[in-house]
Amino acid sequence: MSNINLSLPAVEIREVRTRSVTGYDGKAGELVQKAHDGSLRDVERSFQQCAGCSITKAACMTVLIQDAAVIEHGPVGCSTCLQEYNFTYAVNADLRGVSNPTRRRIFSTNLQEKDTVYGGLRKLEKTIRSVYERTKPNAIFVLSTCAAAIIGDDIESACEEAEDELGIPVVSIVCEGFRSRVWTTGFDAAYHGIARKLIDPPKEKRKDLINVINFWGSDRFTDWFAPFGCKPKYITPFSTVNDLRSASESAATIQACSTLGSYLAAVLEKEFDVPEIETAPPYGIAQTDRWFRALGKILGKEEIAEQVIAEKKEKYLGRIAQLREKLQGKTAYVTGGAAHGHALLSVLGELGINAVGASIFHHDSVFDSGRDENDQLMQRVGDYGDVRNYRVCSKQEYELANSLGKLHPDILLSRHGGMTLWGAKYGIPSLLVGDEHYSMGYEGIIDYGERILDTIENDEFVKNLQKHAINPYTKWWLMQRPDYFFETSDKKEKGKEESQNAGIE
Amino acid sequence: MPALNEMIEQPRFSCAIGALQSVVAIPRAVPILHSGPGCGDMVSGFFERSKGYAGGDTSPCTNFNEKDVVFGGSEKLRKIIKNTYKVLDTDLQVVLTGCTGGIVGDDIESVVQEFQDAGKPIVSVDTPGFKCNNYVSHSHVVKAIIDQYVSLYEEDNKTRSDRKLVNLFASIPYQDPFWKGNLREYKRLLEGLGLKVNVLFGPDSGGVTEWQTIPKANFNILVSPWYGKPITDHLKRLYGQETYWFHSVPIGANETEKFLEGVLDFAALQKADIDRKKAEAFIKHETDRYYEEIDNLATFLLEFRYGLPRYAHILHDAGYVVGMSKFLLHETGVVPKEVFVVDNTPEKYREQIEKDLASTSDKRTIPVFFEADAGEAQETIKQADHKGRGIILGSGWDKSLAKEKNCDFLSVAVPSPVRLVLTTNYVGFSGGLRLIEDIYQTALHTYG
Numbered sequence A: 001m002s003n004i005n006l007s008l009p010a011v012e013i014r015e016v017r018t019r020s021v022t023g024y025d026g027k028a029g030e031l032v033q034k035a036h037d038g039s040l041r042d043v044e045r046s047f048q049q050c051a052g053c054s055i056t057k058a059a060c061m062t063v064l065i066q067d068a069a070v071i072e073h074g075p076v077g078c079s080t081c082l083q084e085y086n087f088t089y090a091v092n093a094d095l096r097g098v099s100n101p102t103r104r105r106i107f108s109t110n111l112q113e114k115d116t117v118y119g120g121l122r123k124l125e126k127t128i129r130s131v132y133e134r135t136k137p138n139a140i141f142v143l144s145t146c147a148a149a150i151i152g153d154d155i156e157s158a159c160e161e162a163e164d165e166l167g168i169p170v171v172s173i174v175c176e177g178f179r180s181r182v183w184t185t186g187f188d189a190a191y192h193g194i195a196r197k198l199i200d201p202p203k204e205k206r207k208d209l210i211n212v213i214n215f216w217g218s219d220r221f222t223d224w225f226a227p228f229g230c231k232p233k234y235i236t237p238f239s240t241v242n243d244l245r246s247a248s249e250s251a252a253t254i255q256a257c258s259t260l261g262s263y264l265a266a267v268l269e270k271e272f273d274v275p276e277i278e279t280a281p282p283y284g285i286a287q288t289d290r291w292f293r294a295l296g297k298i299l300g301k302e303e304i305a306e307q308v309i310a311e312k313k314e315k316y317l318g319r320i321a322q323l324r325e326k327l328q329g330k331t332a333y334v335t336g337g338a339a340h341g342h343a344l345l346s347v348l349g350e351l352g353i354n355a356v357g358a359s360i361f362h363h364d365s366v367f368d369s370g371r372d373e374n375d376q377l378m379q380r381v382g383d384y385g386d387v388r389n390y391r392v393c394s395k396q397e398y399e400l401a402n403s404l405g406k407l408h409p410d411i412l413l414s415r416h417g418g419m420t421l422w423g424a425k426y427g428i429p430s431l432l433v434g435d436e437h438y439s440m441g442y443e444g445i446i447d448y449g450e451r452i453l454d455t456i457e458n459d460e461f462v463k464n465l466q467k468h469a470i471n472p473y474t475k476w477w478l479m480q481r482p483d484y485f486f487e488t489s490d491k492k493e494k495g496k497e498e499s500q501n502a503g504i505e
Numbered sequence B: 001m002p003a004l005n006e007m008i009e010q011p012r013f014s015c016a017i018g019a020l021q022s023v024v025a026i027p028r029a030v031p032i033l034h035s036g037p038g039c040g041d042m043v044s045g046f047f048e049r050s051k052g053y054a055g056g057d058t059s060p061c062t063n064f065n066e067k068d069v070v071f072g073g074s075e076k077l078r079k080i081i082k083n084t085y086k087v088l089d090t091d092l093q094v095v096l097t098g099c100t101g102g103i104v105g106d107d108i109e110s111v112v113q114e115f116q117d118a119g120k121p122i123v124s125v126d127t128p129g130f131k132c133n134n135y136v137s138h139s140h141v142v143k144a145i146i147d148q149y150v151s152l153y154e155e156d157n158k159t160r161s162d163r164k165l166v167n168l169f170a171s172i173p174y175q176d177p178f179w180k181g182n183l184r185e186y187k188r189l190l191e192g193l194g195l196k197v198n199v200l201f202g203p204d205s206g207g208v209t210e211w212q213t214i215p216k217a218n219f220n221i222l223v224s225p226w227y228g229k230p231i232t233d234h235l236k237r238l239y240g241q242e243t244y245w246f247h248s249v250p251i252g253a254n255e256t257e258k259f260l261e262g263v264l265d266f267a268a269l270q271k272a273d274i275d276r277k278k279a280e281a282f283i284k285h286e287t288d289r290y291y292e293e294i295d296n297l298a299t300f301l302l303e304f305r306y307g308l309p310r311y312a313h314i315l316h317d318a319g320y321v322v323g324m325s326k327f328l329l330h331e332t333g334v335v336p337k338e339v340f341v342v343d344n345t346p347e348k349y350r351e352q353i354e355k356d357l358a359s360t361s362d363k364r365t366i367p368v369f370f371e372a373d374a375g376e377a378q379e380t381i382k383q384a385d386h387k388g389r390g391i392i393l394g395s396g397w398d399k400s401l402a403k404e405k406n407c408d409f410l411s412v413a414v415p416s417p418v419r420l421v422l423t424t425n426y427v428g429f430s431g432g433l434r435l436i437e438d439i440y441q442t443a444l445h446t447y448g
Helices: A028-037 A054-060 A076-096 A113-118 A121-135 A146-151 A155-166 A185-197 A221-228 A241-249 A262-272 A285-299 A302-327 A340-350 A376-384 A397-407 A420-425 A441-457 A460-468 A475-479 A489-501 B016-024 B039-047 B066-071 B074-087 B099-104 B108-117 B134-148 B150-156 B179-193 B208-212 B229-239 B252-269 B276-303 B318-331 B347-358 B374-383 B396-404 B428-444
Strands: A024-026 A068-073 A105-108 A139-144 A170-173 A209-213 A231-235 A252-255 A331-336 A354-360 A390-392 A411-414 A430-432 B029-034 B092-097 B122-126 B162-169 B196-198 B217-223 B242-246 B311-316 B335-341 B368-370 B390-395 B408-413
Touching: A024 A028, A028 A376, A028 A390, A054 A068, A054 A076, A054 A139, A054 A185, A054 B039, A068 A076, A068 A121, A076 A105, A076 B016, A076 B039, A076 B396, A105 A121, A113 A146, A121 A139, A121 A155, A121 B374, A139 A155, A139 A185, A146 B099, A155 A170, A170 A185, A185 A262, A209 A221, A209 A262, A221 A231, A221 A285, A221 A302, A231 A241, A241 A262, A252 A262, A252 A285, A285 A302, A285 A340, A285 A376, A285 A441, A302 A441, A331 A340, A331 A397, A340 A354, A340 A376, A340 A441, A354 A397, A397 A420, A397 A475, A411 A420, A411 A441, A420 A430, A420 A460, A430 A441, A475 B074, B016 B029, B016 B039, B016 B092, B016 B134, B029 B074, B066 B099, B074 B092, B074 B108, B092 B108, B092 B134, B108 B122, B122 B134, B134 B150, B134 B229, B150 B208, B162 B179, B162 B229, B179 B196, B179 B217, B179 B252, B179 B276, B179 B428, B217 B229, B217 B252, B229 B242, B242 B252, B252 B276, B252 B318, B252 B428, B276 B428, B311 B318, B311 B374, B311 B408, B318 B335, B318 B347, B318 B408, B318 B428, B335 B374, B347 B368, B374 B396, B390 B396, B390 B428, B396 B408, B408 B428
Parallel strands: A068 A105, A068 A139, A139 A170, A209 A231, A209 A252, A331 A354, A331 A411, A354 A390, A411 A430, B029 B092, B092 B122, B162 B196, B162 B217, B217 B242, B311 B335, B311 B390, B335 B368, B390 B408
Antiparallel strands: A024 A390
């Protein structure tokens, strides 16, 4: 079980806490087994492309808090892409009933070369005050960067002093990119700060509220919780600082993705007595049933869960069967983060589509709850069988381009931007659904199944694009094994053999 | 005047490593990042739709981790460069260092030197984020390519050996959202005068082989109030090329004519052997085409009775702020009110920019603020109170501000998730017409 220690400024990184890895190539079942028996080891790569950074993940969980301001302590570049969250906030506000979405307050301390010599704290202190004056926020988050971390600025102390002076929480979030190869550590870093500085001990316990840790997906949960007499409390995007303070009062915590909320759910359970649902999120029928039962159990309303499940089966099984028939014999490849990628594999399993492979960004061996039941990939393998060509890819595009070109599935399903292009270049219909709730539950199987059918059917664009596709990868590379650049002794040998066959080197 | 390099709200430029997009803009070139794992994501998330041939997720990167910070990342970089040649098919490799590599003090140059010695077309440039912004580091990247790559081809490209050839330094790729279209239009116009043009970036350039001919050019053309100036200074030192310097972005007929006439005068001094008569005929033809449209449009501008924008706020880099102000006032009748230069212009260029802007009109003063902290610029706009209907020309950040102020809004700067730009140009005669279309389209969309 992972360590939770809210007295420390920084969250423990995933490599240590959840024994997460960023490279694997094999069968999904074997990955799950190795992860659970503790034998899974990470790999190094001798070729890498731009990966991802914890700071954007930490920002994602703080910038979207309605009444907070966010300061990036570093050079201006480290906050430039956060403008995307301003867009997201404006576009998705409606889904959370925020009628007047305000501009997101994103600042950089704009560190210069001389600051890396003399330290950047003076600038940070000044910035915190100016930000407070300009925005009058209910909380300020300060995100660390590589530069600030290497020069050794004591951000935590600066935040504490500012907090005393201003009388609002000023939360230091330790999320510099080089700290962890698993950028989802950034989510944990934000949650760690929120748990340390915002979440209060409960004043009362609310039987009617359930914390939902998610991004900004459409609202499935209001309907689903209604029979249980409960309402969702979405955290942290679109919540207010006060909503977060009282997250400790909810009856339970669920999450849209067991990677996203692993840490916060565990903190809420262990430090604030809010129980976390004891299973993975509801993707695929088997897991949806398990999930409703676990929800019933936690709320002491098991019979309602059975009733809901029965109603949903009655209502949706027929249509799901029809979809299965139409999709029979189709193949798919999945790319995305853990655990949403696992969730999509389950939905594919339910629809009878053959998942021929997957490129998933990282893998958590354990979850902060310490419960194996939270492992969505384990559930997938158990419910629908193994997945060959299962790759943990750290968002390495060259591995995906290689793998996809060889397997040539009927459709590519993607969770993150940038990757669908590679389906299209090969003429493979490609689908990205940004809404993480879209494929959830019985309804989600139908919604997502119909989108898959529609995408496979409408392939004219990708077929045309394929004819004119520009491919920067060498022919040599596309003939190698995708794990060619993994630096483990046995793999190196394999790689060499193949390259000799290709007549190169 | 606000202090330089203080806090910034709503960044509208990137840091030094953002100039990796200048590499992406060279056909078949690849940036190799010696940086933390997020720099590439930050840059592509800022510019959007900016992948090019081998940018974005395709770009190799050392993805610095804790171990590299402690022990250095040179060896890792060596491996990644070596394997880049196996995996990616590229004509030019440019290694850019981020903050991590910069502070740790890795000796990148000698790693890259090994590959240069082996005959690879590879260049290194120091771009740690804290060093400067991408307006400045764009010049560093270009200079590095000239020094470490172009210089290898001097033998076959004798200095100033082609009297009609010019090197153009104007729009910064991706930072100017209209860079592709603009460069294409500059090229078309200059070719119309009888010149040959190295535009160096984008699909209308000839890629690395075009770069090789930089020394051959007779002279340079710099269209910019300040960024890019170090490049032409450098070329003067290296190859003795003089530079025709036009200080703002020429939008519409007045400024474009002035620009082209200026080029012709300069070309004559440089003995470029241009047929002036033919060139003047070209300009006249372009001008006539332009005024046919304006003549036709004037009735609409003057008579549309339901309301059109009468004043404007502009938030952009200095080149656009001045260029758009001149254009709006004289060629549409929209009066520029408070305008904001958000590019972190160095002090020494500000006076010249103010003068240039002041030359827009002897009847009025356009208040200009040099403000890299765009959040502060927005505060000023919030306080401003002008009669009539206004329009804000800025980045995606300003859309909601315009709504609050009940102004029209046109997205003309990065970052902008609310506008798609492919090959649109704002420079030149056609660029002016396009800007008119965009402004009044936006206004007309509110009716009916």
